[in-house]
Amino acid sequence: MHDRPITHLRHVDIAVQDYEKQIAFYEEKWGLTKVGSDGDVTYFAAEGSPEQYVIRVRRSQEKRLDLVSYGAADRESVDALAERLASDGVHLVGEPDVLQTPGGGYGFRFFDVEGRTVEVSTEVAARQHRRIEEREDIPVRLSHVVLNSPEPEKLLAWYERYLDFRLTDTNVHPRLGGIMWFLRCNPQHHSMAIARCPHVSLHHASFEMRGLDEYMRGSGRLMRDGVHKVWGPGRHRAGDNTFTYFHDPNGNTMEYTTELETLDEDSWHPHLYSTEDPETSDQWGTSNPMNDFVSREMFNDPDRGLFAAPPV
Template identity: 35%
Template sequence: MSSPWIEGLRSIALYVPDLARAEDFYTRTWNLEVAQRGDGVLYLRGTGTDAYLLALHQGSEAPQVRQVTLRARSREALGAIQASVVAAGGSVLAEPHELTRDPAGGIGLKFKDPHGRVFQVVHGDARRPDGAAVKDRPIRLTHVVLNSHAVDETQAFLADALGFRLADRTGIMAFMNCARDHHTIAIGIADNDALNHIAFLMPDFESVMRGGGRMKDAGFPIQWGPGRHGPGNNLFNYFIDPFGVVIEYTAEVEQIDDSYVSHGPEHWKWPPGRVDQWGISPAPGPTLKEAQKRIFFAPQP
């Protein structure tokens, strides 16, 4: 256990310009299912215990991130996080309160970091029965990657406010750990503070590959992959959804504990021409790179 307060990543909320199109894509093509509908919002779940993974809200023409939701280890952790967020330079948007409008319920705290990224931390939200994984369907979210124009500051905030620790750092990314997954939030070294991508955990290698074929058949080609990352040792295929959001199918994410030794950029180097362990796929092209810096958090007061 790295963070004394955060158990993991629960869900992500996005504003999208077309809810009907979003539902069609994320259910028929990405293989999630509808958990619940609300007024101007759609909740989608995987096969795991989380009540939902994506909350898609009707928005304007440009998609935006509404919030990233993490799960707290205890009710008491919410109070500790609230104090730590303020001490670390963040702003509390809503103190711990009953989430009566959220289909998963629970107690939630909402805040933004010094660069405007909005987080919610929940405890006591509804969980589904623990069932067997289903081939070719996402189980849960495993990580989100957020770009930062000030990586050291963002890294320090996640450590001070949420108790994350640095698992590894490469020349392009800082991988932040809170529990068993190698990383739950990674920070992309960039000149912007956009959403880089959202990663969905698949049951196995076969599901990552079959997902790539299904996406290709539907007109959404693999933008990067198949491959196996260095930090996290996970399999990957990257895609761009109908609204420009970068999404990843991944599996076999490395599980670590407090004995894991962090490495820096000098360790994570590839031979010329390679950008992952296998060296099968070319490096990400301009289409993916541009998409990874277009989706921003919605402004908050």
């Protein structure tokens, strides 16, 4: 059994009302590859990633975050996590079993403390992938996911306790206190983060580009195409990664990024970064200023799928 129950982020699954526009957005604008569809569910891979898919889109009358999926090292880790969660009263959607999604594997789903569906899996077959070439402005892989929470300290404690995520850094506001917590499950600065928000929802999903030039080319291409830019281009302090945030056709925020920091976990000590310092939001000073309007654009709509597992 692996020491940590979670090894990495696999995919983020969403349900949307305007399904056809969402499919066209990922395929024609965002740069993902459609790898499967049954008419009501479509799977998208990133060309540089061995994951079978990094985003799944489902047609639905209610917009929601269907689930967030993480990898585990082996079956023993999956079984031990399921046993631990169940013994502490965490609601399991099902017991560990063979997965029926592309690539197969072995895993299970459960609800986090706020009712999101989380999946943990292992033995998923690797997808044939390729090296992203110079100046090719498409995502290499899924980088991280950020969750909105009205009780972020409680959610942080839950992920630390049950999934062994570790706090890397925190952005703090002079009046509100902590407003964003960056969490890791491997040496990557963060695979997930938690943002303070009035309601439970998806804050954003982030996609890694090949390098600075590809990141800028992709950001500029979307801006020229009239995709609504929320914030960027710039470079954050926590994680030292670049950012440009856009709205997809259903109002979810999606990010292009690159150069996310890799840590020496043995020597790392979490920082507190004040939002009063403009370099906390953007070290370069090139993005539109972070303000209440930009923050509200990332609040998203309240999630309608809490404590209700997606049908597939």
